Amino acid sequence: MKNARIAHLALCLAASPLATAQNAERQLQGFTRSQDTLDIATSDGRYLIKPYADNIVETTFIPAGERADPASHAVAMAPGQVQATLKDEGARLVFATPGIAVTIDKQPFRISYAYKGRPLVAEKRGYGRGKEFETIEFALSDGEALYGAGARAVGMNRRGHRFELYNKAHYGYGNRSELLNYTMPVALSSKKYAIHFDNPQTGWLDFDSRKDGTLRYEVSGGRKTYQVVAGDSWDEVMAGYTGLTGRQPLPPRWAFGNFASRFGYRSEAETRAVVDKFIAEKIPLDAVVLDLFWFGKEVKGTMGNLDWDRDSFPHAERMMADFKRKGVKTIVISEPFVLTTSKRWQEAVERKVLATDERGQSATYDFYFGNTGLIDLYKPEGRDWLWNIYKQLKQGGVGGWWGDLGEPEVHPAGLRHGGRPANAVHNVYGHDWARLIAEGYRKEFPQERPFILMRAGYSGSQRFGMIPWSGDVSRSWGGLQSQMEISLQMGMQGLAYMHSDLGGFAGPVLDDELYVRWLQYGVFQPVFRPHAQHEVAPEPVFRSARAKVLARQAVWLRYAMLPYNYTLAFDNSQTGMPLMRPLMFVENDPERAVDRAGTYLWGPDFLVSPVVEPGAARHEVFFPNSGSVWFDLHTDAVHRGGVLEVVKPVEAHIPVFVRAGAFVPMARVVQSTRDYTGRQIDLHYYHDASVAASNGKLYHDDGETAGAYEAGKYEIVRFNSRYAGGTLAIGFATETGKAYPAAGRGFRLKVHNVQARPRSVTVDGRAVAASWNARHKLLDVQVPARRQLQAKVVVVL
Incomplete structure (x- = not known):
């Protein structure tokens, strides 16, 4: 009976539109099976096909002359003990789990995927090497809608676009943005499957921009590995993809409350006054967020101090303890940059904390905030130095972490990180920054759930508890219009806590109607955090009387829904x-x-x-x-x-x-x-x-x-x-x-x-x-x- 089903799958694939996908130059030369992996030798390399679960299979191509790289930043799941069958039907091989069937046509060579008899997708030319990029191509079906590629605002169905895979801030964007802080090499299809390209290096993900029915992954180097995840329903696809890349641990309950935040509170006295005003106005509050003035009086020149400015915050530990007694956590910002003018610059150089140049020296370069070095998270000196700073701050009372500029915002290609070039780690830098904090908590504070707010990461960052936000959106109706798409798409890609600066961030726009509508939307999105530049107050306690009334009602509804929202987060x-x-x-x-x-x-x-x-x-x-x-x-x-x-x-x-x-x-x-x-x-x-x-x-x-x-x-x-x-x-x-x-x-x-x-x-x-x-x-x-x-x-x- 099982053999008949496999034969039926092969016939379905042969009759499908995907059957035209082929690479005439590639020839199958032989195959072996060892335990759970099918090893296929071709004229230009090897394919390794390995199931992780009934509905998840991984395919790796190793070009001739290269070695397999087993390391994955994204995958958290271990390959399972899946009962896979292999059948040689003469013209084709069929390697099948109880869910996914991988069919390898021998001449012309072609790999295609089906789920429970339903054709999904097939390699078109498969792997190829061009002047600039290595590529993997797939054939798409007519009418197939595509989603994914990280945080973008181009319309829900993203087919027809070519997306750069390079985390990059887009200051003041509105209703459209093709490149934002958080990119991911994953495509999801309306046919209920996902393809995740397991390589964080920079490149492009082409969702059929040439209108020739091709999904094309283009990368500057690294692994040629992808996973196919399928399901009968979207629930199954989401369970499979997050099972593969990791699930978000339940955040602390206070993360579902209201935040006071702006760019930024400049002193202890001002911060205390804001918290007390929320309480006096009977607007619930669970956290206050301190932007960069907690470590310096000026926007420029102080980044990297990573310690309290005692002139402005003379009793920071007492302040945080007082807030905690009032039910309010203190969250502080940090960035991965250490300026040459900061108090810690010499210390960072001496301890070899920073990324290096081609001579092996601590690299420096200019960006908006000053002349800087970049913390190297890919060598133990950088990781240990940064974690020990966080540990000391936490012991002083800090309740949560805000990691900003973690794309990294400016990242010269010539930098070296633990011996690796910048482009090899750029897209995974924020991911590994979140990992640093999550692993530090597991070791040092194992009973406590960390709060990690960051605007850049990679596939699977959710398993470290990362809570991303959509960057420096404009205070405009266009800015609001793009937020649903960004959060929906990121949720489909595993990052369920993507949210926006409620009210919009960029621009001194005073529009109470826009502000209230954004907060009303905020009740029904993951994190309720109004935040903006200081020229127009983002906190409801400082808005007009009518706006304050409506904002208070929105916050009250958010708190009334806490049992539902917390249960939703558990699920x-x-x-x-x-x-x-x-x-x-x-x-x-x-x-x-x-x-x-x-x-x-x-x-x-x-x-x-x-x-x-x-x-x-x-x-x-x-x-x-x-x-x-x-x-x-x-x-x-x-x-x-x-x-x-x-x-x-x-x-x-x-x-x-x-x-x-x-x-x-x-x-x-x-x-x-x-x-x-x-x-x-x-x-x-x-x-x-x-x-x-x-x-x-x-x-x-x-x-x-x-x-x-x-x-x-x-x-x-x-x-x-x-x-x-x-x-x-x-x-x-x-x-x-x-x-x-x-x-x-x-x-x-x-x-x-x-x-x-x-x-x-x-x-x-x-x-x-x-x-x-x-x-x-x-x-x-x-x-x-x-x-x-x-x-x-x-x-x-």
């Missing part, structure tokens, strides 16, 4: 599913959603459509999935799926809708997540007769212990619903980790869309006095607090 840490998700992840007619970014999903349950134009009197929302039902979060008005609908925007919030059958746990607003206990939860259930069964959950732990779930220090409350014959049953079942001291947890169950007063309501078989609001069609049932709650609510409608 990401376990499955790799992003927090922000494109509509095509759920749309039952994917062609209708392939290029939509303006409306997206926040987790599995919210449909969000930010207002991104000034004075908008009408707003289009696409409701996915014909037959589904969506409820307006604020009015409970019903909307049907499969429809492009025009709604009227209101000032107080952006259009947000909740899926019928959703369980949404919400909390009472606190001034800081330090005050959140989760002991009393408002559990909203969105009932509709079309939903016969549904489920959801609430994840809870102490919010700070690293690896809490793995250590058994957690609680999960699972919810389920069943509806039939006019009776709605909602169940609660608690799972407690082996090391978790269970606490009493009560729920106020709020059932939406109950059209008439129920005939009866029971909790565990006992009748209870439930409240029904006729105007809002809302049923309110109190479920008493219990440890390890197991309960059942039955509503007879």
Whole structure:
């Protein structure tokens, strides 16, 4: 039976449009199989094909005269014990796992991939060498949409573009940017597969810019290795890709709160006043972010001091301790540059901390901030020196790290890093910077989750806990318009916490409408962090009275959603599913959603459509999935799926809708997540007769212990619903980790869309006095607090 299936796969590939892909010059000369690897000898080199899982396979080409380089910056998964079969059918070889089949046609030589009988992609010319680049080419199908290549703003379907792979800042960008701080050599297809090119060196990723049906990877040197990840659904592709490159550990709970940040607070007195003003204005706050003035009075000339300027921050440790008592963490900026005018320059030179020139001397060059050297993360002297500075600062009270300019922003090609040229490490520099902090915490502070905010990295940086942001976006409507696409695309590529400087960063633009709309969007994206140049205040406490009221409402909603958002983050840490998700992840007619970014999903349950134009009197929302039902979060008005609908925007919030059958746990607003206990939860259930069964959950732990779930220090409350014959049953079942001291947890169950007063309501078989609001069609049932709650609510409608 298995042989028949393999033969069928080969016939499918032979009949597919990908069968035209070929390289007439390459000839197969032989093959061997050792353990889990298929080794194919060709006229110009060797192919090594190795499965990692049923739906992940890696292919490496080693040109004649070269040696295999086994090192990968991206891959975290070890090759699995996969039951792969090899069949020689004469004209072709078929190397197949239970999911992916790799077919190697012998003459002409061609490698193609299928998943469960579904053709995916094939090498076109495969590997080639040109004057400037080494290339790997694939044949694409007609109508196939492509995503990936890192952070860009060019439209969701990126086919037709050629993207440079060189992390580079784009100051003040608006609604379009072809090159930003964070590039990745990965392509995802609407056919539900991904190809990751496992090489951080600089180059290009061509998404069929020549309109000849070719995906082309062009690189300056290094490995010729790629992985193909496939799935029946986007959930499976995301799980496979993040299983391969690593999953984001759960951030500290305070990371889901509000941040006070600007460029920048210049003194201890000013910083204290800002924190106290948030508290006085009753706008919740969990972190204050200090830009470069914490180590120097001027923008230029001081970078690399990496120590408190005691004139401006005379009692920094006491300040941070005071903030901590108020529930506010202190985050400080650092950059990888040490200026020749900084206090640490001579120390850095003497300790051989810096990247070198061709003579082996500490290299210097000019950029905006002054004459500088660059910390070399690729030799132990540089890593140890930088980590020891971080360790000392942390012991003094620093609660989180902001790594800026880590592309690196200016990076001369002649620099040497641990013996390697700049282009070999440029795209992975931020990745290894995040790795330095993550590994330092695992060694020195193993119980604590680090907070690592950085704007540049590489494939797999999420496994170090990196939280990226979208760079120096302009304070403009165009700047806001590009943010959904950037975050959605990065989430698809494993970086689920990509977010923006809320309100926009660059330019002295005072536009309260833009500011409020950006913050309203910020409620439903990964990190709520207004940040901007100082000329116009980014903090809501300094805005006009009306803007402050609307901003406060947005922050309150963000805090009310903490139980939902934290559970969503837990799911990401376990499955790799992003927090922000494109509509095509759920749309039952994917062609209708392939290029939509303006409306997206926040987790599995919210449909969000930010207002991104000034004075908008009408707003289009696409409701996915014909037959589904969506409820307006604020009015409970019903909307049907499969429809492009025009709604009227209101000032107080952006259009947000909740899926019928959703369980949404919400909390009472606190001034800081330090005050959140989760002991009393408002559990909203969105009932509709079309939903016969549904489920959801609430994840809870102490919010700070690293690896809490793995250590058994957690609680999960699972919810389920069943509806039939006019009776709605909602169940609660608690799972407690082996090391978790269970606490009493009560729920106020709020059932939406109950059209008439129920005939009866029971909790565990006992009748209870439930409240029904006729105007809002809302049923309110109190479920008493219990440890390890197991309960059942039955509503007879």
